[in-house]
Amino acid sequence: MSWKRTILIGGIQGEGVASTGINLMKALSGIGYYTYGERKFSSRIKGGNTHIMITISDEPVTCVTSNINIIMAFDHETIDENRHLLSEDGLMLADEKLGMEDAAIVSLPLTKLAKEHGSPLMKNTCAIGFLGKMLDIDRGVLEESIKRSYQRKGEKVVNENMLVLHGAYTTQVEKLEGRKGIPVLSQSKQEVMMLMGNDAIALGALMAGCRFVAAYPITPASDIMEIMSRVLPDEEGLMIQAEDEIAAVTMCIGASYAGVRSMTATSGPGLTLMMEGLGLAGMTETPLVVVDAQRSGPSTGMPTRNEQSDLAALYHAGHGEFPMIILSPSTIEECYELTIDAFNLAEEYQCPVILLSDFNLSLSPQTIEAIRYRQPDINRGVIAVEKDLMEDNEDAFERYALTETGISPRVFPGTKGGIHKVTGLEHTVTGRPSDRKGNRAKMMNKRNRKFASLQDQNSLSVEEREGKILCLTFGSNWGVLKTTVKDFGLKVDIAHIARIKPLPVDQLKKLFSRYSKIVIMEQNQRGQLAGIIKQELGFHDKIISLTKYDGEAFRTKDVAAQLERWCNE
Amino acid sequence: MNMKDYSNGVHPTWCPGCGDFSVLRSIQLAAAHLEIPREKMAVVSGIGCSGRISGYMNTYGFHSVHGRSLPVAQSVKLSNKDLTVVAAGGDGDAYAIGMSHTLHAIRRNVNITYLVMNNQVYGLTKGHTSPVSQVGLKTKSAPEGAQDTPVHPGLLALGAGASFYAQGFSAEQEELVELIKAGIDHKGFSLINIFSPCITYNKTNTYDWFRKHLVTCEQAGHDDPENLTSALSVLQETQGLMRGIIFRKTGEPTFEENHHLANNPPMIEVPLEPTAEKFQRWTARFRLDG
Ligand SMILES: Cc1ncc(C[n+]2csc(CCOP(=O)(O)OP(=O)(O)O)c2C)c(N)n1
Numbered sequence A: 001m002s003w004k005r006t007i008l009i010g011g012i013q014g015e016g017v018a019s020t021g022i023n024l025m026k027a028l029s030g031i032g033y034y035t036y037g038e039r040k041f042s043s044r045i046k047g048g049n050t051h052i053m054i055t056i057s058d059e060p061v062t063c064v065t066s067n068i069n070i071i072m073a074f075d076h077e078t079i080d081e082n083r084h085l086l087s088e089d090g091l092m093l094a095d096e097k098l099g100m101e102d103a104a105i106v107s108l109p110l111t112k113l114a115k116e117h118g119s120p121l122m123k124n125t126c127a128i129g130f131l132g133k134m135l136d137i138d139r140g141v142l143e144e145s146i147k148r149s150y151q152r153k154g155e156k157v158v159n160e161n162m163l164v165l166h167g168a169y170t171t172q173v174e175k176l177e178g179r180k181g182i183p184v185l186s187q188s189k190q191e192v193m194m195l196m197g198n199d200a201i202a203l204g205a206l207m208a209g210c211r212f213v214a215a216y217p218i219t220p221a222s223d224i225m226e227i228m229s230r231v232l233p234d235e236e237g238l239m240i241q242a243e244d245e246i247a248a249v250t251m252c253i254g255a256s257y258a259g260v261r262s263m264t265a266t267s268g269p270g271l272t273l274m275m276e277g278l279g280l281a282g283m284t285e286t287p288l289v290v291v292d293a294q295r296s297g298p299s300t301g302m303p304t305r306n307e308q309s310d311l312a313a314l315y316h317a318g319h320g321e322f323p324m325i326i327l328s329p330s331t332i333e334e335c336y337e338l339t340i341d342a343f344n345l346a347e348e349y350q351c352p353v354i355l356l357s358d359f360n361l362s363l364s365p366q367t368i369e370a371i372r373y374r375q376p377d378i379n380r381g382v383i384a385v386e387k388d389l390m391e392d393n394e395d396a397f398e399r400y401a402l403t404e405t406g407i408s409p410r411v412f413p414g415t416k417g418g419i420h421k422v423t424g425l426e427h428t429v430t431g432r433p434s435d436r437k438g439n440r441a442k443m444m445n446k447r448n449r450k451f452a453s454l455q456d457q458n459s460l461s462v463e464e465r466e467g468k469i470l471c472l473t474f475g476s477n478w479g480v481l482k483t484t485v486k487d488f489g490l491k492v493d494i495a496h497i498a499r500i501k502p503l504p505v506d507q508l509k510k511l512f513s514r515y516s517k518i519v520i521m522e523q524n525q526r527g528q529l530a531g532i533i534k535q536e537l538g539f540h541d542k543i544i545s546l547t548k549y550d551g552e553a554f555r556t557k558d559v560a561a562q563l564e565r566w567c568n569e
Numbered sequence B: 001m002n003m004k005d006y007s008n009g010v011h012p013t014w015c016p017g018c019g020d021f022s023v024l025r026s027i028q029l030a031a032a033h034l035e036i037p038r039e040k041m042a043v044v045s046g047i048g049c050s051g052r053i054s055g056y057m058n059t060y061g062f063h064s065v066h067g068r069s070l071p072v073a074q075s076v077k078l079s080n081k082d083l084t085v086v087a088a089g090g091d092g093d094a095y096a097i098g099m100s101h102t103l104h105a106i107r108r109n110v111n112i113t114y115l116v117m118n119n120q121v122y123g124l125t126k127g128h129t130s131p132v133s134q135v136g137l138k139t140k141s142a143p144e145g146a147q148d149t150p151v152h153p154g155l156l157a158l159g160a161g162a163s164f165y166a167q168g169f170s171a172e173q174e175e176l177v178e179l180i181k182a183g184i185d186h187k188g189f190s191l192i193n194i195f196s197p198c199i200t201y202n203k204t205n206t207y208d209w210f211r212k213h214l215v216t217c218e219q220a221g222h223d224d225p226e227n228l229t230s231a232l233s234v235l236q237e238t239q240g241l242m243r244g245i246i247f248r249k250t251g252e253p254t255f256e257e258n259h260h261l262a263n264n265p266p267m268i269e270v271p272l273e274p275t276a277e278k279f280q281r282w283t284a285r286f287r288l289d290g
């Protein structure tokens, strides 16, 4: 029987709370446990409460549990805000320094030991020590993990941290005696990795041959540009921090027009500014990959809270009508794979491709089975070859030739015999501005028919559990839904959708026809995905929306309660 | 090669007599003098009467959106350093909607040339005020005359650290050709602000008005374009009404040099397929096996 334990570590922002949690996750993952970390922080740098909630198991974890087994508090707020989530046999631990006079709380000399052996900041290591001892983790494992993360700071810092860790392991705390740790693993250890959605997206982009990234910093997308700024210079590529998102997306269009695979990453406020670029890429049929790591809106909204409310705007993006693809990864593995797909689709269909992530998917570190090296299929779409080029090298190459598929050969500047024009104005086959109605209709139809061959590609994943009702979702909710039906033993079939635009209408129709009720689970107020599905394929009487829009991820026990209700209705 | 080789024969939509014709001819002449292979040149423009210019060149051309010629032009150059990239557009493009891109492009110093076809009004929208409209200029959107202090392109550019700043005049085509050639030859970002009269919507700043008011660098007593102090003071003294190479700083590191791209092959030639060794490197941070 599989088990789960959840630990919440909280304290003042800027004091290393998140990295304490991540170090613990790494140590556990390294010895075969699976972990998932949900981070909560506010949009300020220092001060304010922050926490990381970590669920540990012997099986892959894709969301945190609804209750917490151990709270480790560096400040009062961590206890006040979270004690109602504590499980019956739960434990509250707090730094002795806080002077908590609550019999239910076990005070630990975190700052005291840290000061004694090193510096007060090492209270993080001290907390890891107490947690490690309680969980029955071999001290050597934590030593290795701490060594690795402080290596850069020099030998003295490493040694002091070792002493602090040792201190925590050897301090006897009466109230903790006799508590059981986490079960010893029975299965053999898999090769694993720990990464979050943004890491997987960046890795996918690198594997897909992305060499140019232009972006403007924004939570929760910034990691992508940060990773690329470290890696791309070694790959003869470039990460450029643009002056705003309009420049970022337009630079990507320029790079792509010139023949380089490019990408930008943003969140709601930046996406709003990028609408202009999406239209330009659509009209000029320039490949474009845009990551939208959604956060709560509108306007600046809640920058550090989860939401999936950009979808409606994206689905109808821009003024005018142009083809666009929206891919929606639901797992870390899909973040990696769909990013590679995004680059191929953008070039195959010569259009913008949005990779729709969300706060929790982008920023929650997770232990996964290691991604293995495989040479990705790189499909650059139709590119003009020798025989297509103009012998006289005059400005007459038909970049927008009216083909049966609607897809015309691309050619990159610098190519002899490929000279043509590109414009955001409606244009002729050679890219010259034209507002003649005959030409307009032909060009609109050409762009519109590009997706015919995409329609059939499978983009639904369904898990059957003898359910009479189906619950469909996307993004980070999938991890919650999957865990819910399993942990609560619900007979509900579940599915997630990997491509929202063009919507896989036929596949959805076929799937929906098998159920009496379809619950669409999403993190926004209006049920945006449900709205899109109803608009495109009806089923008004079958579709029920399960929504949440308070900024916190869905919790399994709430989802279970709702699904059970609908099962019995 | 001659000027004709760089024309695609499309008849411009401009009003007969518009200053933009001369800018077009000047780019074509400059390209011919420099013998730039047609396919190795890309002209990227914004939106406006001026923005149409990329559509008349027998070279690669990208007519982007209003104010965005520079983001496209910079990345085209960074993607393929073998190309000669010229960005072009109006004063609305450069100093209003695209102002931020202009300033940041100057700061970055990517090796491209930017031609601002400055007519002090919005031509394409049929005569609205521009950020460089002179105080008092009556337009459709300022019937009582423009009131806001005009942008001073020269001081702005030099303040932002421009490595090349010149001003030309449509009616001085020979000089303009030389300015564009110097701009293209300059290693780094070159900004050329060109007085290109709109004969339809600006009845104040006409060809004659410019002939009367513009002075050459020599006349202004500015004989050393490398002298920033002198450049700044003549720009102030003439209120920007001068022509010629006003400032040029050679040896200023380009964006490409600062970002270690200068010695790389053109980015489009970098192979896409990742090797297993690269994969190992990129995933090292995520692996937990030791
Ligand atoms: C985002 C956006 N806003 C407004 C317009 C309308 N518009 C087209 S050109 C232009 C200004 C043109 O003035 P300028 O850049 O000086 O070029 P000119 O026509 O004088 O050459 C405007 C406001 C547009 N195309 N796009």
Ligand code: SF4
Residues within 6 Å of the ligand: B013, B014, B015, B017, B018, B019, B020, B049, B050, B119, B123, B124, B197, B198, B199, B200, B201
């Ligand atoms: S309106 Fe003015 S700027 Fe536009 S083409 Fe006519 S003269 Fe030139």
